[in-house]
Amino acid sequence: MEKTWLVAVLVVIIIGIVAGCLTLVYILPLDLRERSPLQPIDFSHKQHAGTNAIPCLFCHRSVTRSPLAGIPAVSECRACHQFIDPDAPEIKKLMGYWDRREPIPWVRVHALPNFVYFPHMMHIRAKLACSTCHGEVASMERVTRTASLKMGWCLECHRQHKASIDCWACHI
Amino acid sequence: MKRRTFLQLSGMTAAGALLAGCQSKNEKLIPFLITPDEGVTPGLATWYVSACRFCPAGCGILVRVSEGRAKKVEGNPLHPVNRGKLCARGQAILQELYHPDRVAQPLKRTGARGSGEFQRISWTEGLALLTGQLTALQQKKATDRLAMVTPQLRGTLAELTTDFMAAFGSPYHLSFDLLAPDWLRRANRLNFGKASLPFYDLAETRYLLSFGADFVEHHLSPVQYGNAFGRMRQGRDTVRGHFTYCGGRMSLTAASADRWLPARPGSEGAVALGMARLMLAEGLFDKEALAPSGMRPEQLLKRLATYDLPRVAELSGLSEGQIAEVAREFASTRPALAMAGEAVAFQTNGPEAVRAVQMLNLLAGNLNRPGGIYPDAGSPDGPENSFGELISLVERMKAGRIGVALVHGDPVHDVPQAIGFQKAMASVPFVVSFSSLMDDTAQQADLILPDHAALESWGDMIPLAGTREGVIGLMQPVVTPLFDTRQFADVLLALAHELGGAVAAALPRQNSLEMVKAALQKRLGAGTGDFEARWVELLQHGGLFKTTANRGKGQATGYRQIPGESLPEPAPPGFAGDKQLFPLHLQVYPSLALYDGRGAPLPWLQQLPDPMTSVVWDSWIEINPQTAATLGISHGDLVEVASPQGALRLPAVIYPAIRPDLVAIPLGQGHRAMGRYAAGRGINPLSLLAANIEGKVPQPAWNATRVRLTRISASGELVTAGSFQGSFRSELIEM
Numbered sequence: 036m037e038k039t040w041l042v043a044v045l046v047v048i049i050i051g052i053v054a055g056c057l058t059l060v061y062i063l064p065l066d067l068r069e070r071s072p073l074q075p076i077d078f079s080h081k082q083h084a085g086t087n088a089i090p091c092l093f094c095h096r097s098v099t100r101s102p103l104a105g106i107p108a109v110s111e112c113r114a115c116h117q118f119i120d121p122d123a124p125e126i127k128k129l130m131g132y133w134d135r136r137e138p139i140p141w142v143r144v145h146a147l148p149n150f151v152y153f154p155h156m157m158h159i160r161a162k163l164a165c166s167t168c169h170g171e172v173a174s175m176e177r178v179t180r181t182a183s184l185k186m187g188w189c190l191e192c193h194r195q196h197k198a199s200i201d202c203w204a205c206h207i
Numbered sequence: 208m209k210r211r212t213f214l215q216l217s218g219m220t221a222a223g224a225l226l227a228g229c230q231s232k233n234e235k236l237i238p239f240l241i242t243p244d245e246g247v248t249p250g251l252a253t254w255y256v257s258a259c260r261f262c263p264a265g266c267g268i269l270v271r272v273s274e275g276r277a278k279k280v281e282g283n284p285l286h287p288v289n290r291g292k293l294c295a296r297g298q299a300i301l302q303e304l305y306h307p308d309r310v311a312q313p314l315k316r317t318g319a320r321g322s323g324e325f326q327r328i329s330w331t332e333g334l335a336l337l338t339g340q341l342t343a344l345q346q347k348k349a350t351d352r353l354a355m356v357t358p359q360l361r362g363t364l365a366e367l368t369t370d371f372m373a374a375f376g377s378p379y380h381l382s383f384d385l386l387a388p389d390w391l392r393r394a395n396r397l398n399f400g401k402a403s404l405p406f407y408d409l410a411e412t413r414y415l416l417s418f419g420a421d422f423v424e425h426h427l428s429p430v431q432y433g434n435a436f437g438r439m440r441q442g443r444d445t446v447r448g449h450f451t452y453c454g455g456r457m458s459l460t461a462a463s464a465d466r467w468l469p470a471r472p473g474s475e476g477a478v479a480l481g482m483a484r485l486m487l488a489e490g491l492f493d494k495e496a497l498a499p500s501g502m503r504p505e506q507l508l509k510r511l512a513t514y515d516l517p518r519v520a521e522l523s524g525l526s527e528g529q530i531a532e533v534a535r536e537f538a539s540t541r542p543a544l545a546m547a548g549e550a551v552a553f554q555t556n557g558p559e560a561v562r563a564v565q566m567l568n569l570l571a572g573n574l575n576r577p578g579g580i581y582p583d584a585g586s587p588d589g590p591e592n593s594f595g596e597l598i599s600l601v602e603r604m605k606a607g608r609i610g611v612a613l614v615h616g617d618p619v620h621d622v623p624q625a626i627g628f629q630k631a632m633a634s635v636p637f638v639v640s641f642s643s644l645m646d647d648t649a650q651q652a653d654l655i656l657p658d659h660a661a662l663e664s665w666g667d668m669i670p671l672a673g674t675r676e677g678v679i680g681l682m683q684p685v686v687t688p689l690f691d692t693r694q695f696a697d698v699l700l701a702l703a704h705e706l707g708g709a710v711a712a713a714l715p716r717q718n719s720l721e722m723v724k725a726a727l728q729k730r731l732g733a734g735t736g737d738f739e740a741r742w743v744e745l746l747q748h749g750g751l752f753k754t755t756a757n758r759g760k761g762q763a764t765g766y767r768q769i770p771g772e773s774l775p776e777p778a779p780p781g782f783a784g785d786k787q788l789f790p791l792h793l794q795v796y797p798s799l800a801l802y803d804g805r806g807a808p809l810p811w812l813q814q815l816p817d818p819m820t821s822v823v824w825d826s827w828i829e830i831n832p833q834t835a836a837t838l839g840i841s842h843g844d845l846v847e848v849a850s851p852q853g854a855l856r857l858p859a860v861i862y863p864a865i866r867p868d869l870v871a872i873p874l875g876q877g878h879r880a881m882g883r884y885a886a887g888r889g890i891n892p893l894s895l896l897a898a899n900i901e902g903k904v905p906q907p908a909w910n911a912t913r914v915r916l917t918r919i920s921a922s923g924e925l926v927t928a929g930s931f932q933g934s935f936r937s938e939l940i941e942m
Contacts, residue, residue, distance in 0.1 A: 103250030108239035133240075141236040155250075 071179035072142040077125050085173040091165050102154040106141065109133050144178050145169065152207050161196070239274075247275055256283055256749035258668035258680035259297045260661050262802055263359065263384070264288065264428040265670035265678075266297055267749040270662060270685045277301055277662050277686050282430070283749045286680065288673035289430040295800060295815055297430070302809040303660045304689065308882035309643055310657035311690040320633065321651050323880070330693060333656050338705040340611050340637050341375070345706070350376035352610035354600060354635075356618055358384050359593065361586055362667040362679070363726045364696055367714070371699050374713035375706075379609065381600050383593045385621045385803045385874075385893075385909075388427065388672070390552040393591040394561040395582075397773060399574065399766035402591060403582040404672040407546055409435035411578035413446055414540035416533065418475045418564045419454040420548025423463065425797045428673035436463070449540070451533050453478060454550045456794055456829070456871045457864030459818050468533065469866045472792045472910060473780025474523040475551045476560025479567055480775070481519030482534035484511040486570050491538030493572025500569075500768035510774055522779075524866075542578030543571050550794060553909040555781040555900050562775035575765035582766055583672040594907040597626065604631035611637045615658070615695055619647040620804050620878055620891060625852050625898035626905065641695045644808055646881040657692040659684075664694050665720045667727070668750070679727065680750040694719050727751065783897030784851045784913030791834070793850065793914045794871040795892045801875025807885035808878075816928035817873070820860045823928050826876040826889030829862035830916070831869070838916055845923040848872070850895040850914045857890050858923025870914065 083089050092098060097105035113133050116126045132139050145168070147153050158168075166172065170181030182188055193200050246253060252273045259266045259280075267286025271279040280298050284291030313333030318324025328336075344352050355372055359382045372380040388404055396402040409415065409422070409432055422432035439448035452464035455472050470478050486492045487508040497504060520527040537543045547564035551557060573579030590596070603609055605627065612635045622628040632638060632651060640652035649655050658664075666682035693701075696719035703714040716722045727745065728738050745751055782792065797803055799818060806812040813824050820827060828848060830840060840846055842861045847854055848870070857872070865871060876889025897912050898905045 097248045097250065101248045101250035105249045106236060106238045108242040110239075110241045136240060138237050138240050141238065143234045143236040146234055 068146070068180075069142075070144075071177055072144060074142055074177065075140055076128050077177070079176050080172045080178055081174055081176050091172075098155045099159050100156055102152070102156065104155045109138055112139075144180050145184060147184060151205050153205065161198070167192070243275060249274055252278070255683060255685040256681075256747060257662065257685060258286075258666070258682045258749065259293070259300060260666070260668055260682065261296045261300055261805065262425070262429075263361075263671040264430060264673055265668040265680050266293060266430050266673075267680050268293060268297060268300075272685050275686060277304055285748050285752065286750070287676065287678055287752055288428060288670045288680075290434060292430050292434055294430050294433075296802060296806055296812065299806065299809045299811040300661050302811055303643070304662045304686070306644060306660075306808060306882055308645055308808070309660070309690060310645055310649065310655055310692070312692070313657065314655040316653045320653075323645075323650055325655070330656075330691070333654060334698070334701055334705060336654055337611075337639055337656070337702060341702070341706060344610055345375075349610065351378065352608060353377040353613070354379040354381065354604070354609045354611070355613045355615075356381045356383065356600075357615040358382065359387050359589055361589075361669040361671070363719070363722050364666065366726075367696055367699055367722065370713055371703060371710070374703070374710040379600055379603065381593065381596050382590055383597050383618065383622070386425070386549060386797060387590070387593055389589070389591050389593055390558050390561055390907075391547070392589060393558055394547070394565055395766070396591065398562050398565045398569065398775075399582075399768065401582055401766060402588045403584075404586060404589075405580045405766075406583045406672055406675050407432070407435075407544055407580055408542075408576075408578050408675075409544065410438035410442060412439060412542050412544040413448050413578065414537055414543035415439065415448060415450045416537050416543065416545045416567070417450070417452050417454075417460065417464070418479060418545065418547045418560075419550030419552075420546040421458040421460040421550070421796070422546065422548070423460045424458060424799050425802060426460075426546075426548050427671060431670075431673040449536065451536075453533075454548075455792070455866040455869045456550065456796070457819070458550075458796065459799060462819065462864070466533070467864075468523075468525055468529060470523040470525055471866070472794065472869055473554045473556060473560075473782075474519075475547075475554075476556055476563040476775065476777030477514060477519050477522045478525065478530060479545070479547075479560070479563040480511055480514040480777070481516060481523075481530055482537065483563070483566050483570055484508065484514045485516065485531060485534040486538045486567075487511065489535070489538070491535065492570040496572030496574065496768070497570065502768070507774070537567070538571065541571075542573060542576060544568065544573060544579060545571070550796065550910060553907060553911070555903070555906065555908045555911045556777040556779070557908065559775045559777040563777055566775060569768055574768065580766065581675050583674070585674050585677045586669050586671050594905075597622065597628070598905050601627050601631045604628075604635055607634060609635050611635070611639070613639050613641070614648055614652070615641045617642065617646040617648045617804065617881070619651055620881070621893070623893040623896040623898065623909070625896055627898075641698065643692060644882050646808075647879045650880040656698050657690070658695045658698075659688055659692050662686060663688045663692070665718075665723055666694075666696070667723050676753050678750065678752050679730065681723070681727075681746060683746055696722060780911065781901040781903065781908075782911050782913050783900045786913065789850065789913035789915045790868070791914050791916065792866075792869045792910070793848070793892070793895060793912050794869055794910045795874050795896070796871060798873035798875040801873070804875045804878065804891075807875050807888070808882040810884045813884055813888070819864075820862065821927040822860065823926050824888065825924075825926060826857045826872060826892070827860045827925060828857055828916075829860050829865050829871040831865050831867040832861050832863055833867045834870070834916075835859065835861050838918060840916065840918045841921075843923045843925040844921055845919040847917045847919050848895060848914050849917070850897065850912050852897045852912065853894055855890045855892070855895060856919060858925035860925065870916065 094107045095104040109132055112129055120126055168182055190200055252271045255270045255272055257268050257270055259268045266289035267283030269281045269283050270277050280301055282289045282291040282293035313328050313330055314325035315328045317326045344350055353375055357368055391404055392402040420426045423429060450464045451466045452461035453468040453470050453475055455469050457467055461467050487504050516527045545564050545567040547561040551560050568580050575581055619629050638652045639654045640649040641656055641658045642649040643658045643660055663684045664682055668680035668682055670678050700714055700716055703710045800812040800815040801807045816823050840859050844859045845856055846859045847856050872892040877891025878885040880886050896909055900908055900911050
């Protein structure tokens with residue numbers, strides 16, 4: 036009899052622990068995504084945007100018109116690097132992609148869940164600087180995410196700028 | 208291993224697994240390889256206007272294209288046929304474009320016919336192969352050994368195919384669709400002097416009487432009529448139009464009716480004439496409308512004397528009271544409209560029964576009036592007896608007098624087996640298919656020259672029976688072709704060019720775009736100013752929406768009643784199969800999702816629950832609960848359906864809204880091929896149908912076969928997306 040009770044209590048405790056763990060995983064602001072993932076090519080924003088002072092919009096050119104900022108096509112990288120430093124090992128990697136007719140599989144650093152609608156163009160039109168969300172990219176060798184990109188973080192800024200905090204503003 | 212170590216290790220593994228599960232990977236961000244065209248902005252969609260060619264209705268569509276990929280299809284609000292609405296079939300044409308089993312380039316048969324062994328070849332080789340065959344026919348002075356089989360085409364494509372066959376010197380161009388409204392053209396010619404299809408002004412009518420016309424599902428122009436039906440019911444402040452449906456099976460359309468008259472199959476014509484007689488006898492007809500035809504009501508009444516109420520009630524299995532009540536309501540409401548549909552037309556007495564229904568329109572004084580019936584000025588006259596042409600082509604093929612057959616569409620699946628087209632095609636030495644999917648016909652072909660998907664094609668689309676005005680919808684490619692395919696029209700033009708001589712001279716155009724542009728320029732006529740600017744405007748709107756230019760001869764004047772020398776006389780219906788051996792009537796009807804079978808390869812349509820039975824991904828047979836009870840069949844059982852022509856097994860659906868002496872199977876499934884989603888799924892009821900009914904000449908009587916049911920087992924493996932709503936009992940059903 037006692038043994039049965041013992042087993043029952045044990046089972047209840049185990050279920051409780053598992054449920055508790057799951058709840059914790061759900062509640063805690065765990066940020067498990069890599070903040071600064073390795074990229075297929077060691078592309079340096081510091082070199083391009085910092086030292087050479089190329090404006091962001093030179094490459095991310097649809098940012099003023101489209102929800103997506105856009106990243107340059109492989110052909111565009113190649114267009115410059117045919118002439119600029121073509122013998123560097125990383126540029127050779129780039130040319131390898133071009134020769135194999137493969138797009139470069141960049142790893143996304145700033146990702147939002149797909150139930151959020153984030154239009155870049157509206158934020159640019161509101162005169163927000165790129166660095167507000169993306170950090171000082173011009174000084175990063177490898178792009179690192181500096182913001183949490185959580186809803187609370189979005190709302191904070193929306194409140195500050197008196198932008199809409201209606202649910203339907205982002206969750207459409 | 209010590210117990211403690213084991214526990215430690217397993218604990219660590221579990222924790223590791225849990226953490227790894229939570230760690231979400233960063234997604235990839237894939238750039239373009241080459242900078243796309245000016246018009247493409249990542250993240251911003253472009254909407255292109257085009258036209259749907261899935262069914263003959265020819266609705267206008269808008270296609271959302273992002274980063275050069277078509278993503279969504281919607282209705283074009285400017286198009287007069289569908290006014291921004293679109294049916295499920297139209298939405299699903301995206302999946303035709305992206306179908307994983309599309310024929311990506313020309314194929315040449317290597318194995319035995321039907322083995323599905325093909326070799327990939329280039330277009331140059333494919334065209335050379337076909338040109339070689341055609342030149343051989345020309346050299347043997349046997350150009351009439353070329354046959355072409357297409358669906359019923361309209362617009363420039365119809366002109367092109369006709370010109371090609373004429374220039375080549377062969378009269379054997381068959382335009383056949385299983386559900387083609389040939390019967391309606393014939394009835395209208397005999398009754399109203401014009402073979403054009405009607406445009407029913409549903410929205411403005413006050414009393415609608417449909418004899419088997421399922422206009423919200425597939426009849427003629429379903430999106431247009433579905434919309435008009437809504438306006439008839441709710442579009443006017445003071446009037447809610449009344450709707451009575453007469454037919455043995457309750458379709459989705461019938462389910463929307465106020466009253467359902469489940470008449471015995473084949474008796475609908477008699478019911479219509481019974482109502483006509485009652486209107487004449489009680490003086491409830493439109494006297495002014497009848498006068499110009501020279502028909503005297505007394506004479507008419509005399510000739511319809513045999514259609515008295517008791518006899519009609521006996522023929523139809525309806526009560527005298529029901530018929531009389533509907534007839535009086537129909538006669539005393541103005542405007543009132545009568546429609547005839549496929550369920551009636553595909554009986555042995557179908558053509559005459561349709562005429563009988565149209566006579567109700569005549570007596571109600573409906574011709575060319577609001578809420579009545581107008582000739583469809585848009586689509587030119589079409590064939591009235593393509594079935595007869597099919598029979599004679601089959602005979603010719605069997606006799607070995609056809610050397611090369613060019614086949615567009617899927618007649619191997621869409622023609623009832625009893626007609627013998629499949630066997631006849633096997634005796635044609637060289638068969639070319641233009642299917643973009645590996646369908647049942649392509650499987651049997653020697654050469655496949657794959658057509659573009661609809662969203663990759665240029666074309667003009669003249670809607671069928673959907674408007675009073677002439678409309679030319681324009682199809683434009685919304686994406687770059689995904690594969691090495693070519694448009695059917697372009698292939699014919701290239702072929703003509705290769706053949707040279709008279710054929711090339713008759714078809715001077717370079718490609719289908721040029722052809723469509725030239726046709727539109729001709730229709731707009733001279734003096735319209737800058738055509739290029741106008742063309743761009745037309746492409747932006749989706750076509751030319753108000754034109755009288757493509758009316759046939761004398762079509763502008765509307766219908767008139769022709770002197771009533773030949774009154775409709777529907778004979779008693781004939782049925783194939785002995786009444787004792789095969790006690791039940793079989794009705795085959797186009798599936799809401801799959802139509803005649805062309806929707807079967809598209810998974811969206813396969814998983815669309817049938818609105819009446821909620822079955823998905825399968826065929827089924829609808830059986831009245833009474834009949835099912837006597838045969839010991841319950842919902843979901845596997846049953847065998849046997850007709851004089853063959854037997855098939857499929858799951859049963861207990862369907863209270865069907866006559867006890869009638870069973871019904873939807874069309875569309877039972878493909879041998881046609882891609883992974885359609886192949887081997889369900890059954891094709893067309894193989895049950897008999898061709899020669901009661902020893903008469905073959906006729907398109909798809910609903911005139913009797914069947915017998917046998918329960919096989921309890922495992923029909925019926926998949927439904929839900930259960931029946933509401934009660935099986937309804938006071939509307941008096942049987």
